[in-house]
Amino acid sequence: MSDPEDVINWRRHDARLTSSGQPTEAQLAQIKALGVADVINLGPHSNKGALDDEAGTLAELGMRYTYIPVDFEAPTSQDFDAFCAAMDRLRDAPVHVHCIYNARVSAFFYRYAKEGLGGEVDQAFARTDSIWRPGGVWARFIGKADDAPLPNRYAGEDY
Structure with a gap:
């Protein structure tokens, strides 16, 4: 099966890892068909x-769910x-990581790569930049030296 193209901001990181904005229930079934559990x-x-009830939907699909609710206005070290x-x-394991728009997720993966925990920094930056440009608290969160806001194509959106 090929990657679903209708999931908002779908990104394939590698053979086992994908990310996106919020999938629908039907799209979660498509993600499961890719071998993601x-x-x-x-x-x-x-x-x-x-x-x-995303947890319930995933349980019905036989998938495991990890919920880490990140406040968009205040992401934390925790x-x-x-x-x-x-x-x-x-x-x-094959894993799919999502939030509402793939903004939080792309920033998390950028920091993850930047801290040497997995993935290539340049690729993680390119994925983030293709979705949004973090400024303010998010610039600080990802370790950008200057936290001045960058132009954000989606200003005012709730990610």
């Missing part, structure tokens, strides 16, 4: 566009530590 969600359930622990626990 584990889903990590960084988007709070209260966000517009989040599924009503959030990143929980993400790193989940990635370490699932290091040999």
